[in-house]
Amino acid sequence: MLVQPTTSKERYEVLDALRGFALFGILMANLYSFFGYNTLTSAEIVSLPVADRGVLFFIDWFIEGKFFGLFSILFGIGFGLQAARMAPDFFLAYWYRRMFVLLAIGLFHMVCIWNGDILTLYSLLGMLLPLFMNMSDRGLSRWIVFLLAMPIVMFFLHWFTSESAFWSSLSRYSAQLKVDIGFGDLSRLEMRTSDSAREVFFINALSAVPRPMSYLLSGRYPQVFGLFLIGLLLARQLPGLVKNRIPLTRTMIAAFLVGLVCSFAYAWTKAASGSYYSLTPIGAVQAIVLHIGAPLLSMGIGWVFLTAWHSAPESRFFRHLATLGRMALTNYLFQTSVSVLLFFGYGFALMGTLPFALLPLFAFGILFCQWVFSHYWLRYFRQGPLEIIWKRLAYVNRRRD
Numbered sequence: 001m002l003v004q005p006t007t008s009k010e011r012y013e014v015l016d017a018l019r020g021f022a023l024f025g026i027l028m029a030n031l032y033s034f035f036g037y038n039t040l041t042s043a044e045i046v047s048l049p050v051a052d053r054g055v056l057f058f059i060d061w062f063i064e065g066k067f068f069g070l071f072s073i074l075f076g077i078g079f080g081l082q083a084a085r086m087a088p089d090f091f092l093a094y095w096y097r098r099m100f101v102l103l104a105i106g107l108f109h110m111v112c113i114w115n116g117d118i119l120t121l122y123s124l125l126g127m128l129l130p131l132f133m134n135m136s137d138r139g140l141s142r143w144i145v146f147l148l149a150m151p152i153v154m155f156f157l158h159w160f161t162s163e164s165a166f167w168s169s170l171s172r173y174s175a176q177l178k179v180d181i182g183f184g185d186l187s188r189l190e191m192r193t194s195d196s197a198r199e200v201f202f203i204n205a206l207s208a209v210p211r212p213m214s215y216l217l218s219g220r221y222p223q224v225f226g227l228f229l230i231g232l233l234l235a236r237q238l239p240g241l242v243k244n245r246i247p248l249t250r251t252m253i254a255a256f257l258v259g260l261v262c263s264f265a266y267a268w269t270k271a272a273s274g275s276y277y278s279l280t281p282i283g284a285v286q287a288i289v290l291h292i293g294a295p296l297l298s299m300g301i302g303w304v305f306l307t308a309w310h311s312a313p314e315s316r317f318f319r320h321l322a323t324l325g326r327m328a329l330t331n332y333l334f335q336t337s338v339s340v341l342l343f344f345g346y347g348f349a350l351m352g353t354l355p356f357a358l359l360p361l362f363a364f365g366i367l368f369c370q371w372v373f374s375h376y377w378l379r380y381f382r383q384g385p386l387e388i389i390w391k392r393l394a395y396v397n398r399r400r401d
Helices: 013-034 042-046 050-062 066-085 088-113 119-126 137-160 165-181 188-192 197-208 211-218 220-235 238-243 250-273 281-311 316-325 328-343 356-377 385-394
Strands: none
Touching: 013 050, 013 066, 013 281, 013 316, 013 328, 013 356, 042 250, 050 250, 050 356, 066 088, 066 119, 066 220, 066 238, 066 281, 088 119, 088 197, 088 328, 088 385, 119 220, 137 211, 137 220, 137 281, 165 197, 165 211, 188 197, 211 220, 220 238, 220 281, 250 281, 316 328, 316 356, 328 356, 328 385
16 A cells, blocks of 8 residues: 555545644744844833733743744644554655655755744654653653653753853854854845845844754753644544544633633733843743743644634534645745735835834735635645655655555
8 A cells, every 4th residue: 555645535624724724834933033123122122112012922921932933833633643544664755754854945045045944943853752652651751841841941052151152152153254244234124124135035034043052041842842742742643633623621710821821921021121041030031921821822723723723613614724734835835925925025015114003914915815825725736846856855655555
């Protein structure tokens, strides 16, 4: 029997719908950067108009880290489901090829399109998942707790060793390269919105250089892998979760409320200080409430979504989201490519020119365009264009014994 791509009958439509929902949150979080947030000083941020600050507060409370976390959990679920339906030896060959193809796509995306890429991180960490595929539920749970606690540990490690040149090594190297290439007198915003395609390309590539260190400082490596393992754990229970309404327990309510309160505290401190990371007492509070609140609220959002699905699984709302989710890779790259054309010097150079209050309007507009494209594409093909290429390169067309 040939190892073939998952058919439409084998898919869990609720997962596609949840991916489509997560894509919207990721788009909102990414537009945060495209609108020019990272080009502002703390003083400029706290002095923004009330409407702008209201939109930013909402994103910090309900979106930042939550939908990225939800997508990470879905990635782990996908790994678990695929591992369960293939023979182990064929699966390992398939999975590693799949991750190497994703790595190639991610590196191209990060260097040539947008340095905020997540595919490179997912592919590298995804290569570690087979080491945990046969671990017991209890063993996975212990690893999850350990990994999700590590970002807080990393913050305090950075704080106590802040004088070490190691932490700023990649940033300094990137800044020196910027000078050496001849762009030392230009700001990031000037290069992002420049008429020169060369300047736009180089600031993106230079901004990608410090990204591995920023992941280390923020604890993104252990956090994402911990979320992957949550997904792997949930994949083992998925048939029951999809078929049966999830009972509401005190533990689930408490976890959701803690996530909600911690995420509110993070948004409040960020709005008050104009900073999302600082080696100060306020920065320590931010780190703690963010890394406790984001994973809990991610799972809470997923639980609310699944509960709503059980109430009306055939609703048009979920079907439209599933249309987006079936082409998650294509739509993710579509989002960033359109945003680059809108906000960078390659296109309309809108970065830094629009109020943040317009961000939701742009998000809905881009998402609607994606839905139209996905809807008509899926009339003729089972998968999105990039999904077709990805899976054809990844599948191992060998017969099972």
